[in-house]
Amino acid sequence: MYPDKQRILEISKINASKGSFDNAFSQILSSLKFLEQTQAGQMINWKTYSATGVYEIRYPExxxxxxxGTASLKAEWPGIIIIYPKDSFNNKSPLSVTYKISIVISDNSANLSMDQPSKLFGNGILIQYPSLYADTNKVKETTLDGLKAYRLDNLPVGPAGITTDIMTIKNNKIYEILVEPVQGTGDSEVNKQIIEQIISTFKLLSQSANQSTPTPIPTSINPELSIRWKLSGCRREMC
Structure with missing residues (x-):
């Protein structure tokens, strides 16, 4: 039996709606792809901070x-590095919350393990907070340059709170990245995407560059200074 005209009309409407939806969905995907390509192109032109042989990270200059950051005896070279928003960015109208990113490397002297992620948090160089905030259910797995890492978000710690704390371990070294608010007025979400993009450019470099032949001691130096030179472990990039 042939379908009646009303049924044919209903089917036509459904197909037309489906076609419109498919077309709209394709347009959305194309727009997202274009946006990603645009953002990637912009990120390529960002300025690169490089800690020779350790890591590098890009940011919009x-x-x-x-x-x-503040000197710490526990922090390994290059010490505490902070990617800090400029005044012009903090004061941009309309106001929105801006964030700083702190990066530090330390020796894993406590033999912490990536198998127990909750124990990684709360006792780092950059920030200390009660272990209850590092509840296993709140810890999320992420990556840093393809390396497994863990993160905690929106911690009620300090005067303005902690936006994100990221931890990972490589070659028995602890890498910590901390995100904190700087200018606290306005929309808190607008600038988070920039922060995530900056963190996504973090790249671990070969440690071999840090293990190159040390700078030779000048032959004219006196014995006392020679001893001091040796004890200081002075490296070319630090002197």
Whole structure:
């Protein structure tokens, strides 16, 4: 039996709607792909901070600058590095929350393990907080340059809270990346995408560059200074 006209009309409407939906969905995918390509192109032009032989990270120079954090005896070279929002970015109208990114490397003297992620948090160089905030259910797995890492988000710690704390271990060294608010007024979500993009550019470098032949001691130096030179473990990039 042939379908009646009403049934044919209903089927036609369904097919037309499906076609419109498919077309709209394709347009959305194309737009997202274009946006990703645009963002990737912009990120390529970002400025690169490089800790020779250890890591590098890129950031938009028009919005951020790099500065050294408070010295810590536990922090390995290059110490605490902070990617900090510029005043012009903090004061941009309309105001929105801006964030800083702190990076530090330390020796895994406590023999922490990636198999117990909750124990990685709360006792680092950058921030200390009660272990209850590092509940296993709140810890999320992520990656840093393809290396497995863990993160905690939105911690009620400190005057403005902690946006993100990321930890990983490589070659028995602990890598910590901490994200904190700087300018706390306005929309808190607008600038988070930039922060995630900056973190996504973090790249671990070969340690061999850090193990190159040390700078030779000048032959004219006196014995006392020679001993001091040796004890200091002075490296070319630190002197």
């Amino acid at each position: 028009n919005l951020y600058s790099v500065r050294s």
